[in-house]
Amino acid sequence: ARYVRSPQLTPAGEIFAQCAKESGFDPDLDSSELEIVEGCTMACTMKRIGT
Known part of the structure; x- marks a missing residue:
C-alpha cells in the first residue's frame, strides 16, 4: 500500500499518522x-478524536 501525502491532512489524518508512528x-x-x-x-485515533 502506498500512502500519498496530501498537501494538508485532515486533523483526523494527522492524528492517525501520529498514532501509526507511535504504534510502530x-x-x-x-x-x-x-x-x-x-x-x-x-x-489511539478514536481516543484522541474522542469518539
Whole structure:
C-alpha cells in the first residue's frame, strides 16, 4: 500500500499518522503484526478524536 501525502491532512489524518508512528507501523511488518498495529492505531485515533 502506498500512502500519498496530501498537501494538508485532515486533523483526523494527522492524528492517525501520529498514532501509526507511535504504534510502530512499518510497511515491512508481516500481516499478523500489521493487524495488531492497525488495531492500536485505530484505538489511539478514536481516543484522541474522542469518539
